[in-house]
Amino acid sequence: MKRRDFLLTAAGAGLAPVAGLLTPAQAASTALSLVAEPVTVQILPDGNPATDMLGFNGSSPGPLLRLKQGARQAIRFDNKIDQDSAVHWHGLRIDNAMDGVPGLTQAQVKPGHGFDYALTPPDAGTYWYHSHNRSWEQVARGLYGPIIVEEASPPDIDRDVVVMVDDWRLMETGGLAPGYDSMHDQAHQGRLGNYARALFDDDSTVQRGQRLRLRIINVATDRVFPVKLSGIEGRVVALDGMPLSEPRAIEEMLLAPAQRVDIIADVTSDAAVSVLAPLRDGDYVLGELKVEGKAKERRTSAIAPLPANSLGKPDLANSQDVLVKMEGGAMNPRIMQLNSIWGLGGRNDINQEPVLRIERGRSARLRLANETLFPHGIHLHGHHFFEMSADGALGDARDTSLVMPDQTLDVACVFDNPGKWLLHCHMLGHQAAGMKTWVEVI
Ligand code: C2O
């Protein structure tokens, strides 16, 4: 991707006129407005046809929402597309009624209608919002955007950059290919695109020696993105919004749909900071920030941990444990028994009993057992859980875990947020075809 490609996107999509709505100062007092509507975006490089999509406030991705930790923010959603919709705030541990899941937490928002959301995010970090109605179609068509919840005392950096990795299935005309409900796709890896790119919220040049915070979000509907960075040296400081107590070395990453990684790093290249997808035949450049000039002073300070969010530690001695099997998919005989392509925890729809009903404040251990031939990215709404190691130790806090074929991963969680919470595969084609259930916290 060349720099002007993104500028074209920004100009064509009208980011500038709405930017004023989204400054932190206004966010504290005024309701923000998100309008879902048809948009035209220059996804392909300059000189190729533009793509008719869906977006928020004239662009896809939608505008960056900057929220303050612990502060209430009202957001008015208006649906101006020709399908029902609703907005989910992925990873925010907010009130159940605001979670944006039609059929579980609210009614569908009909075309021409709206919904008033109000969010009080308890955790700082990197999150995102996306449609949660026919998400496998509406997210593929562009209905998503990034969220930053600012730390009360943010780290010392020069630039904060959101990097969304996505893929699109495009036709030669530049239009999105139809077939969102393809059973063949849903029984395999989902709807994979034929064109991939990293989208930056701001791709202006950086200087050698500057300290950057990169917030990488996999916004693809179904693709597990391998991501590698070049031109910087630094540390991984957070996963799925949650700070690591000890920042880690930056290695090659494998991001399930919806997973996030925050990195703080210094620019060491004279040419570019590159976001790469390492593929069998070499590194594919998803996007770059060009380097121009040199910062006056390079920081010598070590990259410190971000301030911790207050996430409850599960009580494993008194936990309620439940087996959550991933089943089905192509080449798997269980399909017939499930009466759907996929199943999760012996279920395939939210009108069935929840996979777990638990008293508020209690801990549970979910054994995520992948008995299929495909990887899955399992996401729990309204909570973060801890991935456990084989010896039972609590590892990283996440809201979405990548579980490989034949892998069993235990995750432990304090269910302290009352309500009805979806648990599903974030490969949205798998979710469409039955890989979903829910948890009730009473
Ligand atoms: Cu990112 Cu059920 O959502």
Ligand code: CU
């Ligand atoms: Cu899946």
